[in-house]
Amino acid sequence: MARRGWRANLHKHKMNRPVDALYGGFVNALPSELRGLASDLPFRLGLAPTSGILWSEVFSHEVTLEAPALVAEAFPRVSPEVVRGSILGHALAVIEAFVTDRLLDGQIQSSPEILALSEYLRRHRDIVLEQVWPGAARIAQRSDSETRQAISEERALLSELGAATFEEYQRISLGKQSVGFPASFALCRAAGATESQVEEVRRALSGVWLGLQFEDDAADWEDDWKRGEGAWAVSLARRRLEAVKQQRTDERPTEPDLIRRRVFNMRVLYLMLRRARHQYRSAWRYSRALGAGRLSSWSLNRAERLTTLLPFEERHPGYVVRARKLAAWAAEVLS
């Protein structure tokens, strides 16, 4: 759900990770009239503040766009071509999901060019994944549907300010993250992974995607709410409060508002972060069992970060939201 504004971190240099070169190759193979749009996609999608930002610079870590590279550490004999193909297939799937999401919720305007680019993203993803492992394209297409269905379900629930349980939240969130699995599964199959290894990858990635999603949904709930799309924190709080029927569905309180106090009083943000930590710990356990070292240490690091943060959120509800809002300021004046 969460779609964030801009913040700064301490990465001051261009990173040039594999995804940049691979995406560059995809762009160069496009019809000339689509290359400008494709090159500038992070900015056009509202994921970068200016033109010329590389995909590797959009996210604060490599997991989001290059997960298969981290999974590949568990399969040292897999060929570099397979790893590159799975990274590109994964990145294109994730990028295409952003395009679709932005189109569906009107954050970007539909045009023949963006629709054509979306089609190219999907088609090229299918081609590269099919080369990694025959049959992977079909799985990727199925994951498209699952992601879209989950996004629709989420919008329907949140826009009506419906009450939600944590179980519903987790189920829908996992559905939204469906596109994050097929490329890594294709890599596993190409590497000759056993069924239990594939299952470990599935559980490790589930932990990663859910951990990130829960954390973002907690930190950015006010922005989601202000956009008028509803927010998971609000729906979860309503469920916990058991006062849904007394709420007007068109309510849009101003600060300091009833909704925020309810979210704080119900400790929903704390519970979301605790669930995120649980997911990161699960990712850590399964990636460690696999032998995916970087994924394992990244997950452990995320879990430990939350262990530090949780007591503050418990004592000072909304701490995580304010920390994110002040992050750019803190980076500027406290570093």
Place this chain on the structure above:
Amino acid sequence: MNAPILNRVSRDPHEQLRRLYRSLLEEQDRFDEFKQLLSQYPSAPEGDDETEDAKIIRAKLNARISEWLHGDFDGLSAAHVALWKGIVVEERINVALSPWRESNGY
């Protein structure tokens, strides 16, 4: 015995900012008031003197921060308030620093 040491530490401008930061993180009301006062601060064209209205807002902001930090605060300059307003209220950032997102949160 420790009072002079504590006093010395609190006069460190960087430490004062850290304490302000922690104070804002810990209290929603303070955070809202801080943001509201920053948003009231009129933006002046570069090089122009601070207007009387702006001085009043800045004095109010400094007084509130001083209260939050129990008096240990030297006050913010006009340049600081303008910079912070840009970052905190208008969400302008130094784009030389990499922007980042945490997840594929569709």
